[in-house]
Amino acid sequence: MKLDAYEGKTGAGLTGIFYTAFVAFESAVKGVMFDCRMCGQCILRYTGFACPMRCPKQLRNGPCGGTHSGGRCEVYPEMECAWYRIYRRSKLFHMDRKLEALQPAIDWRLRGTASWINHFTGADKHIKPMEPADPRPRSSKKR
Numbered sequence: 001m002k003l004d005a006y007e008g009k010t011g012a013g014l015t016g017i018f019y020t021a022f023v024a025f026e027s028a029v030k031g032v033m034f035d036c037r038m039c040g041q042c043i044l045r046y047t048g049f050a051c052p053m054r055c056p057k058q059l060r061n062g063p064c065g066g067t068h069s070g071g072r073c074e075v076y077p078e079m080e081c082a083w084y085r086i087y088r089r090s091k092l093f094h095m096d097r098k099l100e101a102l103q104p105a106i107d108w109r110l111r112g113t114a115s116w117i118n119h120f121t122g123a124d125k126h127i128k129p130m131e132p133a134d135p136r137p138r139s140s141k142k143r
């Protein structure tokens, strides 16, 4: 896909003052609230409203396996493992089932763009997560 066409679709090609101001606004609000890193493809609704991009390895499908006891990060032991936090918060908000969704690889072309605009324009649709399968047996499903 040609980058020009891609940018036109995402809104990343918008360089006007409105878009720049919107990116700054989103960055400021989500920076304070979620320590957002502006990946452009927000999955907070799947992660208990804790940002997975805080992980030094930027893993979007669970922890690396190196988490220290007490939920400390193996790269920066002074910080809490991003996925430990995601799990805690998902449990707190009864969103833990959402963690079973398989998140596709991140599209770095969207980095630094406004995820809210990407969401509403559908620019991030190609990275749609795979929802977990319905756990109910087939016979109990309503038709």
Ligand code: SF4
Pocket: 030, 034, 035, 036, 037, 038, 039, 040, 041, 042, 043, 044, 051, 052, 053, 115
């Ligand atoms: S998932 Fe991406 S857009 Fe959402 S808070 Fe984290 S860095 Fe920001």
